[in-house]
Amino acid sequence: MTAPSSTADTATVPSRRELNKAATRQAITDAALALLRTKGPGNFTAEEIADSAGISRRTFFNYFSSTDAALASVVHTFLHNAIQQLRLRPAEEPVLESAQAALMALADPKAVAPLAELFTLTQHSPLMANTELQAWDHCREQVFAVARERVAVTPGGEDELYVHALAGSVISCGKAAMEVWFSRRGADLSPESLAELRQLLIDAMALLGAGFNSRSHTMGPERYTPAPASPAS
Amino acid sequence: MTAPSSTADTATVPSRRELNKAATRQAITDAALALLRTKGPGNFTAEEIADSAGISRRTFFNYFSSTDAALASVVHTFLHNAIQQLRLRPAEEPVLESAQAALMALADPKAVAPLAELFTLTQHSPLMANTELQAWDHCREQVFAVARERVAVTPGGEDELYVHALAGSVISCGKAAMEVWFSRRGADLSPESLAELRQLLIDAMALLGAGFNSRSHTMGPERYTPAPASPAS
DNA sequence: GTGCAAACTTGCACGTAGTGTAAAAAAATG
DNA sequence: CATTTTTTTACACTACGTGCAAGTTTGCAC
Structure with missing residues (x-):
């Protein structure tokens, strides 16, 4: 065979086995x-x-532990990219801003298209809810790891709570933004729709950064941000 | 038969079938x-x-859909109580304070003992993680419902995001407090340990209310400082 | 190339999960 | 007691997930 390609774009050599897998x-x-x-x-x-993939049943289970896991790989890759974007941010930047920036980078059609399709196809099915929750929780752990590195948590100190709560809240707000977006636009991937997603992500992180105080959430009828036009839903 | 008890504390008559179930x-x-x-x-x-419960396998599946679900009933009852406490709070109270108060009411040995045991027994097992996540998410939906009632969300407005993000963050912070508590004290149910749990819950909600801006979260029930403007937009 | 060792795939078998179904048992009703 | 309704039970069936022992492919050295 020919020698291993000298024009490899990645450091690791993509062996034949890796490619096949x-x-x-x-x-x-x-x-x-x-x-x-x-x-x-x-x-x-x-x-x-x-059968449809041209492999045996046993081999399928060598790759994924369940059918749900096979579908959830879509979510996993998306969240994996999100974590990578998060790690690219400077360490001195506040975690909330890093999270916001990382999510911004992923609000493009390429990244969200598979996710949106999966979401719409499994919207009202409890089957995916399971693995989906696991995927988000896995992402939460990653955010927790990143946050812990930055905050330099003292072993027995109260920083544990800070990092745990922050990571969980960031994930929850990201999830909330996506849920609202999906409920509003469905699988709409138009530029306007994606712009709305970005705005939702920004707003969600802003809400978190403001301690949900940005508007008086008492029963007061005072509204916030008079939203110019577009009452149509 | 004897007449239905006139001293029944609940409105529904506890029939024999209900009791058996x-x-x-x-x-x-x-x-x-x-x-x-x-x-x-x-x-x-x-x-x-x-077998151990003295019933047939089929009957077991008539009650629970899986072995995990049977275990998770412990978590469900705890979270169900938490939601009930939450609904008891006055509607004009800020949601964060209501959540904090509801959680306070449950930081007693009676309520947390089964939860703590379940947690310690399944701490490093991915088997329970699944149903546990579902239980928390179910609780999140309940908090979302309560919050939506209070905030009086406008159909197409941005309140959707607010309520979604708030409910998710509250759950995440409650979860974070419990995780930290378990990692510190294990199954310790002593008064001091429970006091620490309460403090962790207070601190977690305070962190959320302060937008994770103040790193001095060693304070007690102090008021948080009003959040400054949201990050660059 | 040949040979060998590692990895990957495949078929088989086994225990278990979860569900449909119909009959038996138990409880409510007259 | 006779009935009607609900619950339990036994049986059968599909599918899941895994261990195991082959067979097959790849990597590597000679």
Whole structure:
């Protein structure tokens, strides 16, 4: 065979095994998504996915521990990218701003398209809720790790609570922004829709940074930000 | 038969069938907890639980959809009580204070003892993580419902985001406080330990109310400083 | 190339999960 | 007691997830 490519774009050598594994992995998720589109959530088995991906049932379970896990890889890759963006931010930047910036970088069609499709296809199905929650929680742990590095937590101090609560809240607000966006726009990936997503993410982080005090959340009828036009929903 | 008790504390008549159902339900969770203690998480089957509870395997699945669900009933009852406490708070009270007060009411041995035991027994097991996340998320939905009632959300307005983000953050902070408490004190239910739990809950809500801006969260029930303007926009 | 060791895939088998179904048992009702 | 309704139970069935022992592919050295 020819020598390993000298024009490798990444440091690690992409061996044949790695490529094959990545290819089958992708084939599995593609097959799972296709079945999700055609048959709907919960109406197809692991054997069907494996069959459609051209592998055996046993091999499917070598890659994913369940059918849900195969679908959730979409969420995992998105959140993985988010964490990478977060780690790129300067360490001296406040965590909230870093989170906001990291989320901004992902509010483009390429990144959110698979996520949006998965969301719309499994919107009212409790089947995905499970693995989805796990994915978000996994992301929370990553944010926790990043935050802990920056805050330099003292072993027995009260910083533990600070970092835990901050990481969880950041995830919750990001989740909230996405939920609102999906409920408003569905799978709409137009530039205006994505702009709205970005604004929602900004607003959510701002709410968190302001301690949810930006508006008097008593029963007072006073409204905030008189929202120019667009009463149509 | 004897007439329905006139001293019934609840409006609904506790018929024989209701009592039996409640008894078997309790027997199942007791059996599941006992097996969890003796065999450890993941090392017992649904049939064993049913056997130990004196019922058939099929009946077990009539009550719970999985072994995890049987264990998670502990978490559900705790969170159910928390929600009830939350609903008891006056509607004009800020949500953060209501949440704090509701959690205070549950920081007593009676309520947290089963939760603490379940936590310590399944601490490093991914088996419970699943249903536990679901339980928390279910609680989040309840908090969301309460918050939406109070905030009087306008259909197309930005209040959706506010309520979603607030409910999620409150849950995250409550979760964070409990996680820190468990990691510090384990299953310690002494008065000092519970006092620390209460303080952690207070601090967590204070952090949220202060927008994670003040790092001096060693204070007691002090008022937080009003949050400055939101980050650059 | 040949040979070898490591990895990956595959088929098989096994225990378990969860559900549909119909019959039996128990409780409410007349 | 006879009934009607609800609950439990036994049975069967599909699917899940995993251990195991093959077979197959890849990497590496010679």
